[in-house]
Amino acid sequence: MKIAFLFDDSLELGGTQRVINSLANYFATYYDYEVELINFYRKSDKRHFEYDSKVKITYLDIFLKYKNFLLKYKEKLRSLKILKEYLKEQKYDIIIGMSARFNIYLVQVKKRLDSKLIGTEHIFYDGHSLKTKLRKKIYYNKLDILSVLTDYDYEKYSKFLNNVVKIHNPIPDAFKFKKYNKNSKKILAAGRLTKQKGFDMLLKAMPTVIKKCPDWKLEIFGQGEEKEELQNLIDTLKLNDNVEIMDYVENFYEITDNYSFYVMSSRYEAFPCVLIETQAKGLPAVSFDCLTGPGEIINNEKDGLLVEPENIEKLSAAITRMIENDNMRIEMSGKAVKNSERFLIKKICSEWNELFKKLEN
DSSP: OEEEEEESOTTSSSHHHHHHHHHHHHHHHHSOOEEEEEESOOSOSOOOSOOOTTEEEEEOOOOOOOOSHHHHHHHHHHHHHHHHHHHHHHTOSEEEEOSHHHHHHHHHTOTTOOSEEEEEOOSOGGGSOHHHHHHHHHHGGGSSEEEESSHHHHHHHHTTOSOEEEOOOOBOTTOOOOOOOTTOOEEEEESOSSGGGTHHHHHHHHHHHHHHOTTOEEEEEOOSTTHHHHHHHHHHTTOTTTEEEEOOOSOGGGTGGGOSEEEEOOSOOSOOHHHHHHHHTTOOEEEEOOSSSHHHHOOBTTTEEEEOTTOHHHHHHHHHHHHHOHHHHHHHHHHHHHHHGGGBHHHHHHHHHHHHHHHHO
């Protein structure tokens, strides 16, 4: 079977890119599929992900760089022509779009393609603009399948589509549980330093935590446009002895064993990979129960604690409770590992493989 993933740059840093990396490598290694990553353009020379030698990586060098509407429209038509000619020439069995933009592009070049077309969504339904939502209603019914990540999105899309399936994102094989670090007094948080991730709320929750538990420390791994603003907030709240913003690390799985539990303070999510990855490493979680994602991953009071969205006082109380209950953390660690088995790469790729077989028939 010949499969292609379509995205802007699958080797750039990001959650969707990590999913592409996991799926492509597994399909090539364990199913012996011909797998190709079709990229519109190269964002940087640095490769953030390693691929099996059997995975073909192609750059079409398509840049939609014009701001003028007419020039941008003409460039888009040219780009779609390049894309269509390439897809026709390669004769894939299945092509998978990895964002709303590329899902729509696939439909726009569908005519005379023999490939089955699968769209995937990695942003929750309400996170899209009204324009994008309207375009989805026009184009998505022409996909063979639309794959979404959560029950919430499945319900939303099923109101106007009959081709929707739900398949979760996988945990890469590198995230394997060794032993819970019951002596650690460090809390882990990670993600892009943006408003979405809510690190400002997490920082505002910490003074109360530190007052009760002064020997504990929070470390936030990430990079982004709000780094300076967040550092200023750390300074203002006098948290410098207990909170530190750490540089992003490539091999995130290597550092998780140093922490006691994970905290997610996001204002919204689609399906947070880092949450399932840290559970696989045996870390209980404290998380805002934001609209999609955490509530479908964490079993409240069993492998983590869910908190009312954007309630800083309750977030502070949940973090403090996790710190003060050693036995609860240890018990939750084991249950977190067990819970994460739902998202193992072997299981998720088996679901994809069954879907591919159905499309072949």
